[in-house]
Amino acid sequence: MKITxxxxxxxxxxxxxxxxxxxxxxxxxxxxxxxQSSHSKYLDPNTADVKVSFEEAKNILNSKNTDLxxxxxxxxxxxxxxxxxxxxxxxxxxNDESIIVGIDADDGNILFIYDDSKExxxxxxxxxxxxxxxxxxxxxxxxxxEQQKEVQFETAFYLEPVADDLPGSYHVSYxxxxxxxxxxxxxxVIMVNAETGYVTSYTELWNMPxxxxxxxxxxxILTEKEAAEYLKQFIGNEAYDGKVSSTTEVIKSKLVWxxxxxxxxxxxxxxxxxxxxxxxxxxxxxxxxxxANTGEVLIADYIIG
Numbered sequence: 001m002k003i004t005x006x007x008x009x010x011x012x013x014x015x016x017x018x019x020x021x022x023x024x025x026x027x028x029x030x031x032x033x034x035x036q037s038s039h040s041k042y043l044d045p046n047t048a049d050v051k052v053s054f055e056e057a058k059n060i061l062n063s064k065n066t067d068l069x070x071x072x073x074x075x076x077x078x079x080x081x082x083x084x085x086x087x088x089x090x091x092x093x094x095n096d097e098s099i100i101v102g103i104d105a106d107d108g109n110i111l112f113i114y115d116d117s118k119e120x121x122x123x124x125x126x127x128x129x130x131x132x133x134x135x136x137x138x139x140x141x142x143x144x145x146e147q148q149k150e151v152q153f154e155t156a157f158y159l160e161p162v163a164d165d166l167p168g169s170y171h172v173s174y175x176x177x178x179x180x181x182x183x184x185x186x187x188x189v190i191m192v193n194a195e196t197g198y199v200t201s202y203t204e205l206w207n208m209p210x211x212x213x214x215x216x217x218x219x220x221i222l223t224e225k226e227a228a229e230y231l232k233q234f235i236g237n238e239a240y241d242g243k244v245s246s247t248t249e250v251i252k253s254k255l256v257w258x259x260x261x262x263x264x265x266x267x268x269x270x271x272x273x274x275x276x277x278x279x280x281x282x283x284x285x286x287x288x289x290x291x292a293n294t295g296e297v298l299i300a301d302y303i304i305g
Contacts, residue, residue, distance in 0.1 A: 043077040043085065050077065050085060050105035057087035057103045064110065067093045083111050110201045112166065113193065126197045131170035132156050135190040138199040139174070147206070151188060152177045158194065168194040176206065183208050184256040184270060184289070208257060208265065216267040217293045224253050227269040230295035231288055239278060239304065248275045251285060258289055258298055267292040278304045 045054060052060075058073050072092040079085050080102070087103040102111040126134075132153070140148065156172040169191050176186035186208050191201040222230070228250045235245040252272040257265050269292055272285040280286045286302030 043079055045077045048077055048085065048105075052087065052103065052105050052108045054087065056108065057089060057105075060103055060108050060110065061089055061091065061101055065091075065093075065099070067095075068099070069094060077105060086111060109203060113198055113200045125168065125194045126170075126192075128156050128158065128170060130197055131192040131194070132172055134192055134197045134199060135170075135172040138190060138202065139188060142202060142204065150177050151175065152182070154182075154187070167196075169200065170194055176208070178208065178257055181267070182254060182256050184258045184268070208259075220293055221267065222269065222290075222292050222295060224250070224269065227253070227271065227290045227292065227295070230290050230297070231271060231273060234288070234290075234297050234300070235273075235275065235278075235286075238300075239275075245275065247277050248273055251282060255292060256289070260298060266298070268298055273302075278302070280304075 054075055054077070057075060061073060062068060069092045073089055074091070075087050075089040077085065078088050080088075083102055083104070085105045087105055089099075089101045089103065091099045091101070093099065099113065101113050103109070104111055135156075139151070143151065151174045154173045154175045156170055159169045159171055161168045172190045172192060174188040174190075175182035176188075177183075186205045188205075189201075189203045190199055192198070193200050231250065232245045232248050235248045236243050239245070250271050250273050254270050256268055256270045258268040258270075259265055268289045271288050271290065273288065274280045274282060274285050278286075280302055284303065287299065288297055288301070289299035290297055
């Protein structure tokens, strides 16, 4: 009897060992060297499809900081989980301070700068007013005297860090004004490091021609109230079976210059609106652009909740 029990125990142990080995085989993940290399964040500049070369990235960095040691710039092309494909450059200033910079490998924009030579605040965050002041000072060096006459502050707000080990930023934007009216497409966006106050990116769009090419009837310009009625008619046709909406309310508006698909530039009312029946509120309003002469809706962007 004991021998029988021992044999049964051996058979059970053998069976469990076989089953265990089969189960463990199914959980194994085998990765080849090629697969491992494909997971690497470092990219080969010779084969990667990027528009900005290493030399161009170096020139961008040098143009923004003339205090760098000439031979101190090194860089790698990486696929960053937060920023995408970027050139991550390291360098030294004349005072031997370290700088790390991320430059978009597609459009050349500077995405972040870590600069040891810049002092950080005790609370790790400058005020919005300081960010605006720093942005304006930076912008003055980028624009001509004529361009500076055409810009007007639009808004500034704080952006939380995209990762735990990165600083927050202030988004500061300016409209390009043409005869007192903002261009919908042209303007300036400046990103300011919230820890150092240092400008980390500067984007300038300045493409609209002079006003004499614009299509506008200055004798017949809709008022904001009249444009709002066209908006209500439009929403009525789109969402209320042709009945004029009684719940659509404009919360923000301004006159703008707007490019059209016909390569024309028209005067238009840019409007943000709410409509509780459609689930549109202040946190997620709808957006339209309405021709200020005809009432035609040129742009409509909203999500029905």
